[in-house]
Amino acid sequence: MSTAHPTTPKRKWWDFGKKSQPGGEAHEKDETFYRAGQWQLVWWKFRRHKLAQIAMAVLGLFYLIVIFAEFISPYDPQKRFKDYSTLAPVNVQLVDAQGKFHLPFIYALERARDPVTLRPIYKEDTTSKRYPVVLFARGDEYKLWGLFPSNIHLFGIRTAPDEFVPLFLLGSDTLGHDMLSRIFFGARISLTVGLIGVVLAFFMGLVLGGIAGFFGGLADEIIMRVIDVLLALPTIPLWMSLAAALPQDWPQLKTYFYVTIILSIFGWTILARVVRGKLLSLREEDYVMAARLDGESEAQIITRYMLPGFTSYIIVSLTLSIPNMILGETSLSFLGVGLRPPTISWGVMLQEAQNLQTVAQTPWLLWPVAFVILAVLMFNFLGDGLRDAADPYVT
Amino acid sequence: MLNYIIGRLARMIPQIFLVSILAFIIIQLPPGDFLTEQINRLRATGATVDEAEIQRLTNMYGLDQPMYVQYFRWIGNIVTRLDFGYSFLWQRPVNDVLLSRMGMTFFIAFLAFVVSWGFAIPVGIYVAVKQYSFADYFFTFIGFIGLATPGFLLALVLMYVSYAILGIRVGGLFSPEFEPQPMSWAKFMDLLAHLWLPVLILAIAGMANIIRTLRATMLDELRKQYVTVARSKGLSEFQVIMQYPVRIAINPIISQTTYLLAWLFSGGTVVEIVLNLNTAGPVLWRALLQQDMYTAGAYILILGVLYSLGSLLSDLLLAAIDPRIRFGAMEAA
Numbered sequence: 001m002s003t004a005h006p007t008t009p010k011r012k013w014w015d016f017g018k019k020s021q022p023g024g025e026a027h028e029k030d031e032t033f034y035r036a037g038q039w040q041l042v043w044w045k046f047r048r049h050k051l052a053q054i055a056m057a058v059l060g061l062f063y064l065i066v067i068f069a070e071f072i073s074p075y076d077p078q079k080r081f082k083d084y085s086t087l088a089p090v091n092v093q094l095v096d097a098q099g100k101f102h103l104p105f106i107y108a109l110e111r112a113r114d115p116v117t118l119r120p121i122y123k124e125d126t127t128s129k130r131y132p133v134v135l136f137a138r139g140d141e142y143k144l145w146g147l148f149p150s151n152i153h154l155f156g157i158r159t160a161p162d163e164f165v166p167l168f169l170l171g172s173d174t175l176g177h178d179m180l181s182r183i184f185f186g187a188r189i190s191l192t193v194g195l196i197g198v199v200l201a202f203f204m205g206l207v208l209g210g211i212a213g214f215f216g217g218l219a220d221e222i223i224m225r226v227i228d229v230l231l232a233l234p235t236i237p238l239w240m241s242l243a244a245a246l247p248q249d250w251p252q253l254k255t256y257f258y259v260t261i262i263l264s265i266f267g268w269t270i271l272a273r274v275v276r277g278k279l280l281s282l283r284e285e286d287y288v289m290a291a292r293l294d295g296e297s298e299a300q301i302i303t304r305y306m307l308p309g310f311t312s313y314i315i316v317s318l319t320l321s322i323p324n325m326i327l328g329e330t331s332l333s334f335l336g337v338g339l340r341p342p343t344i345s346w347g348v349m350l351q352e353a354q355n356l357q358t359v360a361q362t363p364w365l366l367w368p369v370a371f372v373i374l375a376v377l378m379f380n381f382l383g384d385g386l387r388d389a390a391d392p393y394v395t
Numbered sequence: 396m397l398n399y400i401i402g403r404l405a406r407m408i409p410q411i412f413l414v415s416i417l418a419f420i421i422i423q424l425p426p427g428d429f430l431t432e433q434i435n436r437l438r439a440t441g442a443t444v445d446e447a448e449i450q451r452l453t454n455m456y457g458l459d460q461p462m463y464v465q466y467f468r469w470i471g472n473i474v475t476r477l478d479f480g481y482s483f484l485w486q487r488p489v490n491d492v493l494l495s496r497m498g499m500t501f502f503i504a505f506l507a508f509v510v511s512w513g514f515a516i517p518v519g520i521y522v523a524v525k526q527y528s529f530a531d532y533f534f535t536f537i538g539f540i541g542l543a544t545p546g547f548l549l550a551l552v553l554m555y556v557s558y559a560i561l562g563i564r565v566g567g568l569f570s571p572e573f574e575p576q577p578m579s580w581a582k583f584m585d586l587l588a589h590l591w592l593p594v595l596i597l598a599i600a601g602m603a604n605i606i607r608t609l610r611a612t613m614l615d616e617l618r619k620q621y622v623t624v625a626r627s628k629g630l631s632e633f634q635v636i637m638q639y640p641v642r643i644a645i646n647p648i649i650s651q652t653t654y655l656l657a658w659l660f661s662g663g664t665v666v667e668i669v670l671n672l673n674t675a676g677p678v679l680w681r682a683l684l685q686q687d688m689y690t691a692g693a694y695i696l697i698l699g700v701l702y703s704l705g706s707l708l709s710d711l712l713l714a715a716i717d718p719r720i721r722f723g724a725m726e727a728a
Contacts, residue, residue, distance in 0.1 A: 354669070363559070376544075
């Protein structure tokens, strides 16, 4: 087979165990391969990129959290547990002090103050009873999507109604919020900023890139020069400057939308370039000429013949620009010029970790960093996989 | 070549004009008139405000005039007298506040640039030649992490690690004992001892980019026939690689210089704030938080102009080493 296809890429380490993929080497001559449509081919090729598939699964999980944040979070993210501020992540245990094995449980905590620094210190009370960690526990009241009231959480601990034992898996912040719940709710903001920003950038990029690529001439020249300037400027200082002008007293939702608009102002450039480049090269294709000779209108030529030719490229560059937007929001909020409390986002959460003092004493406040990096990494992997799959006719 | 240079210079003029408009928009963005705002703030603190001074500033910036007049006053002062206006936050001319710190910021970005080139180019060539080797996977992995982790998060984590494990407090530009001293060799060494961390943090991201691009283009080039020809002529493997494919593959790296610098600068702004360096990034930050808009506008303008110059240099460099560009063949293609 490899002699017939000298350009077949070497099998990569993530391809192992994938011998009989449809669209793989063994099937390339199959009837199904020749009859498959473009999107079928894209999908087959995408399936060969193992890392991208893992990324897709992880991102799927992330967006499930985004959708069901109220249910998955063990606590209300805005609720302050004043007696348990800056609590280190709790220890979920399987073996008790007597060495006996149990289902997951935690011990109650004893609170004391450090005699020197006056910081609260917490100690596990191993003589207390065990509090089992259970699924579908009853906890804080919430309304799912603001509609359906409930108090069932994915997991929690079973306690008597008048007791409180914190199950802060990632610790708590200085105000006594549960970090994990806040990270879940923060995902709702941080992971959607990218999506909405990308949609806005998509329209701007499509329209302006389309104008430049299709009409050419002066319009092309002006748009391309603007893109050159915008691309060559460092984005973060500009984002900061624009975001800092947003009034502090705006409602949360309004600030959120304006921040996404600011992020997309510089995000459309890359997309516009892709669109323009593709339009320019597709304009020369024979099938476009054929359509023109057939008497199709310009609008029809663009939408029916040229657009499908680069949809996959658009999807790729959209996927690859989401992480930039996520990072943009995180940086801005972290610096206090983007979203502000009481809005919860990963960047807002990191505001607390700005100085060395806090970071050194309460390193668990850095947990949002791990989530940001994971999300960005996964989007990059996904984008890479999609890029390889975008042109399924090239092996 | 001369034609190319003239054409390229002509393209810079609208570019810089666009940047200046952008900077002016940023100055005008905060709601209300910054001078009135400032006067109110001063009055609130009980300071006496000199009426003559207000009048002088109003005249100077043309605040009672239409927008375009204000723009031309502002840009006029900059072009004719290099006067970037007055920083209300620092109570000093913007030039005093910004210029020296800007220099330091560029120094850091430049060092990061040199480090990332010096390291990434050999590595990029190596991993392309040894495709699918351990080193290839290793650097691809590091590259992904480098791309995914913005500098300031890396700075936070490294700050914690160096404090928790090594017990070193990183941050700042100088040790406290050197701060008031004039520049000397010892002070310079102290500076370098503080700078390695921000430089390293920025360089990691830059390297990731270069290695990725270089690897991809090198792989394309290495498959071409002229490589086989060179090899069959009996050239040494080193010559085969260095003399032809590398020269072609290095082109995109050079043409990306401006983007790389912009990237270093962009990430650098936040890294400088996190590491508490006395450079331009934190100045911009504080200026923005306090709506000290002339400082912020000057920052954006200087940045934009320097970037136009940077992209000019990289284009000229590219034209010098690639005859196809000099003769305009690339434009047509």
